[in-house]
Amino acid sequence: MAAAETNNMTTLQVKRFKPSENPTNTYLTDEKGVWAWMTTVDHKKIGLMYLASVAFFFAFAGFLAIALRTELWEPATNFIDADTYNKYFTLHGAMMVFFVLIPSIPAALGNFVLPMQLGAKDVAFPRLNLASFYIYVIGAIFTFISLAYNGFDTGWTFYTPYSSTGSTGVIWVTLGVFILGFSSILTGTNFITTIHKLRAPGITWDKLPLNIWALYATSIIQVLATPVLAITILLLAMENIMDIGIFDPAKGGDPVLYQHFFWFYSHPAVYIMIVPGFGIISEVISTFSKKTVFGYWAIALSSLAIAFIGFLVWGHHMFTSGQSAVATTVFSFLTFLVGIPTGIKIFNWIATLYKGSIDMKTPMLYVFIFLFLFSIGGFTGIMLGALSVDIHLHDTYYVVAHFHYVMMGGTLIALLAGLHYWWPKMTGKMYNETQGKIAAILVFIGFNMTFLPQFIMGAQGMPRRYYNYIDQFQPFHQTSTIGSYILGVAFLLILYYLVMSLIKGEQAPSNPWKSRALEWQSTSPPDFHNFAHTPVVINGPYDYHKPMEEFQLGLAVEHNGHGEHHEVETEETEKA
Amino acid sequence: MGRLFDFMLPENKSPLTADPTDGLFHFINEVSLIFLVGITIALIYFAFKYKRKSDNDYTPVITHNNTLEITWSVIPLLITLVIFGWGYSGWLNLKAVPDDAYEIQVTGFKWNWAVNYENGAQTLNEIHVPKGRPVKIVLQSRDVLHSFFVPDYRVKHDAVPGRYTYVWFQAEEVGESVVFCTEYCGTEHSYMDAKIIVHEPEDFETWLEINGGGPSGTPVEQGEALVMQQGCQTCHSVDGSAGLAPTFQGLFGRDEQLADGSTLQADENYIRESILDPGAKIVAGYANIMPPYEGILSDDEITNIIEYLKTLE
Secondary structure, X not given: OOOOEEOOEEEEEEEXXXXXXXOOOOHHHHOOOHHHHHOOOOHHHHHHHHHHHHHHHHHHHHHHHHHHXXXXXXXXOOOOOHHHHHHHHHHHHHHHHHHHHHHHHHHHHHHHHHHHHHOOOOOOOHHHHHHHHHHHHHHHHHHHHHHHOOOOOOOOOOOOOOHHHOOOHHHHHHHHHHHHHHHHHHHHHHHHHHHHHOOXXXXXXXXXXXXXXXXXXXXXXXXXXXXHHHHHHHHHHHHHHHOOOOXXXXXXXXXXXXXXXXXXXXXXXXXXXXXXXXXXXXXXXXXXXXXXXXXXXXXXXXXXXXXXXXXHOHHHHOOOOOOOHHHHHHHHHHHHHHHHHHHHHHHHHHHHHOOOOEOOOHHHHHHXXXXXXXXXXXXXXXXXXXXXXXXXXXXXXXXXXXXXXXXXXXXXXXXXXXXXXXHHHHHOEOOOHHHHHHHHHHHHHHHHHHHHHHHHHHHHOOEOOOOOOOHHHHHHHHHHHHHHHHHHHHHHHHHHHHHHHHHHOOEOOOOOOOOOOHHHHOOOXXXXXXXXXXXXXXXXXXXXXXXXXXHOEEEOOOOOOOOOOEEEEEEOOOOO | OHHHHHHHXXXXXXXXXXXXXXXXXXXXXXXXXXXXXXXXXXXXXXXXXXXXXXXOOOOOOOOOOHHHHHHXXXXXXXXXXXXXXXXXXXXXXXHOOOOOOEEEEEEEEOOEXXXXXXXXXXXXXXXXXXXXXXXXXXXXXXXXXXXEEEHHHOEEEEEOEOOOEEEEEOOOOOEEEEEEEOOOOOOOHHHOOEEXXXXXXXXXXXXHHHHOOOOOOXXXXXXXXXXXXXXXXXXXXXXXXOOOOOOOOOOOOOEEEEOOOOEEEOXXXXXHHHHHOOOOOOEOOOOOOOOOOOOOOOHHHHHHHHHHHHOOO
8 A cells, every 4th residue: 555655664544443342243253163163273263272272281280280299298108109109290290391381372372462463364374373283282182192001200301211211101292292392383483474474564673562572582492492302202212112222321322412402402492481471571561550661672682582592501401410511511601691681671671660650450460470480480590500509409399499480480470461461352351350369469379388498498408209208308398288289279269260251251341451552452352353454553562652542553445434544654564 | 598598408518519509509599689689679669659540640751771771781690600600610629529539339220329349348328438538429320310419418410321420528527418319210219318327437447347348158148138239129028018029028939920921930040030131021010110130240149149039938
């Protein structure tokens, strides 16, 4: 619709599209029935299917965690035997990592939100998107098959040679993870393409929501790192099935080599889990303080910096493994460098609050919880990066507490923030705010009660993956177990009020939080094609000093709608 | 606060290896706490001070501030560089074994630590060391990865099959310290602990002399010593009680039902095969978890073990 073109500027005919507060046609009413859902290529429905799967696996793996904590109430046997305990913690870890944390934010919330934030009708490859979901399901089925084969007890890391001498269950689950990896790769590819090619007119790179920057960085890691996981698992399978010595010293292999391979993927994977969480935090903190994000570029580029440096720190999982001394030194050094961009983000978020208009709704409460818990996760990460101290703390409960503060206190809390933030948009219903806040506070209390004692007992020497322990650690274990029950109750409460909101929740307004972000300028729930028009963006996503009308523009000519016409100038994006 | 951080660490019984670690542990905790308190105060203060008053609140447009960005990038960077250097030097110290260190060979296997001394003395899950002298533990593993961790000394290293690794320490007081296995190794991983027993130097010499020279006595006595030394009783009880593997009591001459459905009588050749190649014939109801002893036990030693088993009726 270029009317005039000067200096790379295009003039577009636009008009305001105020979203209806009572939409009759939405993506939920348009395609109905089980078959329509199963074969849909709508990114919103696929996002919800991911969300349901992630919730299922989270409940399953969370239940295992409660069982583990109950077993640890006293030393030695309490109610399950050592082999069962070992299988439970392995399954808890593997499911939480591969089936919950990795797909949670990008595949579930990201799928829903990303095209809407770009003003696109869908992702670039909608069918591929559906394929990703089914690949995820097939991967999950393989994991369950392994349970039928007597399970697996290797820990989620599958360290050789223990894993290569184990049961057949190991082969099935690694195969499952292998398949799952492709889901991750395809989603990453899809997102990268969508961000490059499907931005609505006016969304230049400096007007991208920070959530998009975070998902962009995540997608790059997914595409580049996940193939290494596939290679590793193939090598593992070749060793087990064809008896080629790669990792098993009894066959002439090297077990430390396996650890390099494994962490080459699994450390970047940590950033696949946490970086999208950063995106949510930026969105929520800006909306609920009604203020421009402080340090847009610092936050955007630090995500990319983390994605890049994150590839070069895998060896910090191996300081006691027998890897070379030079490697150990370099990995320790680089580990500190990756901490800096993370710190920068936290400071920028706090600075965003300064002179804001802070509305402590449930999503914002989760952001505050995130900033506190994730900071602790970060500081204890510095502790573990320090060579001499890590020698003492490696493979103790200190590490367990650290990664729970990062993964649960970080990623999962960010996921909860995002879930509550976008819930009205996704479902068209409001949840009970009071119950939401009570649950958030319970999560906070339960979480700290579970994991703070683990720092202490870990530093005192309690090793991880222990079924039995010496008496001196019992008070810490018992506190931790009680904390885990509180967490369990909190999650049940969340489940309760979210289900209630679906059944008899209030109708959500199109933009309950008065956000300036593009996804909120649609109806709640959105139209099947997200917007009934092509949105045109002239302001940044956090320009709260500009009136709401300027955020509701769309191409005037596509539809023969009536109403006032503006002319706006927008920078032509590089649409190659 | 210092007291809380002290409480977080086990007793320091080897200052030469533990002091640098403990100092850095305190430093990082203190710096982190200062930052955390700052962050928390800022969060709470802002939440109250800038609480939303109405939906029409005006907020200023503050996009960025380069001075601030540089400040909060460079200061943490400098602090982490200090931490890196400090940790690195402490780690070099853990790697640099003093020349006069007393060397002890320790082998990890499911789920025991076998200990060998210079004069042929052998112990299982007990490491006897002299006080006030550096001790180098040379680690190896017979099956899967294990990790040798002494919290009191702040030392840890993986025992890797097919290569040697080491840790060193210098215990400064007579007494005992616990050793944990910290690399997951299967069913009995959490029971795979050992004791370091620190003696006065002269007591250690005496202990070493009494226990030196390898096994002696009748074949049955030698066989019994080998069974204890090799950790067989971890899984095979000698009194008929249930375990991860069939009990040794009454084993010789017993009819065993195998996993493949066949039956055989446990004679010398079956026991010998089960020691050298345990996976060949598995008794029904048990898992194939025993490591092979091919190359670890000599023919004479196997014969002695069989003679000992014959006495367990």
